[in-house]
Amino acid sequence: MTPDLSSLGWDDELDRWAAEVEAAVGGDGQPAIDSFKGRVARVSRGFSLVFTGGDAILAASDSTRTRTELEPATGDYVLVQDSETDGPHILDIAPRATALTRRAPGRVPGPQVLATNIDSVFVMHGLDRPTNLRRLERQLVVAWESGATPVIVLTKSDKIPDPAELQRTVDDVAAIAPGVATVTVSTVTGNGMDDIAARIPESSTVALMGLSGIGKSTLVNLLSGGQVQRTGEVRAADRRGRHTTVTRDLIPIPGRGHIIDTPGIREIGLWQAYDGLALAFPEIAEAAAQCRFADCGHEAEPGCGVQDGLASGAIAERRLEHWRELMAELELQESQLSEFARRAESRDRADANRRRDSERPNRRARRKGRRR
Numbered sequence: 001m002t003p004d005l006s007s008l009g010w011d012d013e014l015d016r017w018a019a020e021v022e023a024a025v026g027g028d029g030q031p032a033i034d035s036f037k038g039r040v041a042r043v044s045r046g047f048s049l050v051f052t053g054g055d056a057i058l059a060a061s062d063s064t065r066t067r068t069e070l071e072p073a074t075g076d077y078v079l080v081q082d083s084e085t086d087g088p089h090i091l092d093i094a095p096r097a098t099a100l101t102r103r104a105p106g107r108v109p110g111p112q113v114l115a116t117n118i119d120s121v122f123v124m125h126g127l128d129r130p131t132n133l134r135r136l137e138r139q140l141v142v143a144w145e146s147g148a149t150p151v152i153v154l155t156k157s158d159k160i161p162d163p164a165e166l167q168r169t170v171d172d173v174a175a176i177a178p179g180v181a182t183v184t185v186s187t188v189t190g191n192g193m194d195d196i197a198a199r200i201p202e203s204s205t206v207a208l209m210g211l212s213g214i215g216k217s218t219l220v221n222l223l224s225g226g227q228v229q230r231t232g233e234v235r236a237a238d239r240r241g242r243h244t245t246v247t248r249d250l251i252p253i254p255g256r257g258h259i260i261d262t263p264g265i266r267e268i269g270l271w272q273a274y275d276g277l278a279l280a281f282p283e284i285a286e287a288a289a290q291c292r293f294a295d296c297g298h299e300a301e302p303g304c305g306v307q308d309g310l311a312s313g314a315i316a317e318r319r320l321e322h323w324r325e326l327m328a329e330l331e332l333q334e335s336q337l338s339e340f341a342r343r344a345e346s347r348d349r350a351d352a353n354r355r356r357d358s359e360r361p362n363r364r365a366r367r368k369g370r371r372r
């Protein structure tokens, strides 16, 4: 049995969406189809595991029978249609309230959706390794861009037994995360577990993000009260995890909401995350809004709010440098995208020309034939 639909977050709005889809498919307002409402709990090899409130079902999502261009992602609300001949398939995916998206690995710029319909993102860092503020800032950009609320979770707090040292680390991290709560947790001592649980209210969904080996799945197991996720040792030599989790899984937390556990990602690529960048660096975004020129480069222009912020100490030099780098990454992506679009367009045009050219001899042949 899977959690009931309302605890999976299914609400009236989704009911209305489902009714519209069924009416459109059935025609004449007749829901002529046999369909289930559900939520995608895992995607693997072209199949989605769907929680329906009753049994979990495996549904295919192929382009011919699905009414949407989207590929299902863990967290999606879906309608599944059953067919006697081919078995269940995903009929449609509901509009996503939020989506955690990164740039897909590879040369061609494109998005990869990691988790959808989430209320918050736990941006996680393990206290068994040095703090990397730049990595946290990058992760926060991605988390904010999702539309959900980021929370920084520092795991393995038992690794820093000295309370003063632990507090210093928390303060350092909190300083680069304006407006974001920072919490510590240990699955060994139980520190912070109540706080974490309180951040997963009933029928809400939290996505986990962070390096391999920092204890994401261990936390999920402890909260869910079972060994639902496999966990792995960290190599002592370089503290690297072993990429134990390989799929993105929606896991019910009894009496609470759901967690989407994810595989560790070393360097997360940004995907069109201008809003996320502004939210992760609010002091810079606010200062830039004060600049005299809309296209201010924040270098030596007169009336630059960002330079004023640097002078007053409201903006830290290091933060501004990183913000510039991330902004440059987004702008490069944008130019790559238009370059790819331009190339695709000229390819299409060349194809069309070739088709026309190859038709020409036939036309000529036909004309010749008529003349004869």
Ligand SMILES: Nc1nc2c(ncn2[C@@H]2O[C@H](COP(=O)(O)OP(=O)(O)OP(=O)(O)O)[C@@H](O)[C@H]2O)c(=O)[nH]1
Binding pocket: 155, 156, 157, 158, 159, 185, 186, 187, 188, 189, 211, 212, 213, 214, 215, 216, 217, 218, 219, 230, 231, 232, 233, 234, 241, 242, 243, 244, 245, 246, 262, 263, 264, 265
């Ligand atoms: N000391 C300490 N070790 C922990 C804690 N939480 C988890 N670990 C250990 O950290 C190692 C990695 O844990 P996992 O839960 O598999 O890590 P993960 O983040 O899910 O890793 P991936 O699935 O590879 O992304 C395991 O050996 C855990 O026992 C903690 O609070 N304190």
Ligand SMILES: [Mg+2]
Binding pocket: 216, 217, 218, 229, 230, 231, 244, 245, 261, 262, 263, 264
């Ligand atoms: Mg894991």
Ligand SMILES: [Zn+2]
Binding pocket: 288, 291, 292, 296, 297, 298, 299, 301, 303, 304, 305, 306, 307
């Ligand atoms: Zn400026």
